[in-house]
Amino acid sequence: MATAYPAEPRAPRRSLLRPAIGVFGDLLFTVGVLLALLIVHSLWWTNLVADRHAGLSAERLRHSWSAPTAPPSAAAPPPFDPGEAVGFLHAPALGAGYQVLIKVGADNDTLADGVAGAYTTPYRAAMPWEARGNFALAAHRDGHGAKFHDLDRLKPGDPLVVETRDRWYVYRVDATLPETAKDDIGVIAPVPVGSPYGGPGRYITLTTCTPVYTSLYRMAVWGSLVREEPMDQDRTPPAELR
Template sequence: MTSPTAPGTPAGEEPQHRHGVGRHSAPGSTAGSHKKRSRVTFTQILGEILLTAGILFFLFAFYESYWTNIASGKAQNEANNQLQNQWDNERVNPRKKITPELGTAFARMYIPAFGSDFQFAIVEGTSDTDLEAGPGHYHDTQLPGEKGNFAVAGHRVGKGAPFNDLGNLRACDAVVVETQNAWNVYRVLPIDSFGEQRRAEAERCLTPEQIERVAHGDYSSISGRYITTPGDVNTISSLPGTDITTAGDEMESVMTMTTCHPQFSNAERMIVHAMLTETIPKNGSGEKPAALEEK
């Protein structure tokens, strides 16, 4: 006697299981696909890492570009107020040499090409704390208006970013430095020009003697703007580009500005050199340089 078969099942055939077909899973069954979906691939891991890195980079950029500006803006305002109070409380004496203390503001700088609202108090020193308040004076270099090299460092991104646009300066653009006793007008030296072209650029803003020195003399190798390495300390020498650190009366009065390059990196340094062309003593007349009105 044969075994009974399930209703509707032809004789001689095995009945199908109620919860599956045969003993093996058919292609596309849930068991096999579940194993494939649960497998984490290298591509997925890499994607997660890149996404996380992107978020962290964005947060860092936001912090550097925006949040630090708030703190530096407050520090700059305090430096400006301290400077103005100092000037108001001390009698102006054009012959008096003022030696600033580290961490204190002693001058203001203006770059008319960046707009009438561009002005920063310059503090003495280039430590991290000093530069958070604004541009900082290299302590061992000369002071504004003196023979030699008045050198200043500043951030390019975040912390107020006073030197963010240094790369936009052109030959003969004015950089005005105000001290307690005087206004000093510096002009950016010719950039990427040589020979007669360099001379022609110098003629637009320098004195006849300065033109000769910049075109063919001891200042002929000094470019108005260039990129160099962080260790190039000769950029702030009394005669830039040399190892001369002692200023002499025969030297011109130069201003040097340094900042990191490129943006969001400190791999290199951007350098800008300018030469003093005008000094206006503060004698109570209220006279200011016409250069402040330049665009």
């Protein structure tokens, strides 16, 4: 009579899955850490670096303004070079003391310094002192200073003030465009497409990415010049900034 031997016990399936689950868990943890570091770099570190660069540039500009010069003439200032500082944008609705350094150029390198950049292409931004045109600016919504992070808080009637060496230019927000395509260049045209303006004037346009923390679309804020005031010796701000 043949002897029956008991079958060998099978190893539990879980013992085979456990190492795989452990490796997968370690991989997820590593990916999570890398994503967290990327977010910290994009939103915190780039803001820190950009604010430092913008602060130093602002100090240099104000120091240059303190140097004595000939009395301002009726002639327009000479053209600014790319990357050159023009002045400051003030927007009381975005917080007490809110100001952004304005430079020429809306390219990535310029905007990475935590400034608002005046477009040079596809339309050249008309400077505030020019007889007509659109002073179109761009700035980052998140990271690199995030100077236009709260741009969606601006509403019709809010003042926007541009400070230059010799004058204050006071604008009033007339309309906002919450969302448009990234390639909608009409919003920064001399007479912005979609704005309430029917002809040439002295306008300002602020643009940034939307929704927040993305770059899927663009938003725009349009304003028109209300008045300009000469700069006195004490650089007394207009009533909108007091």
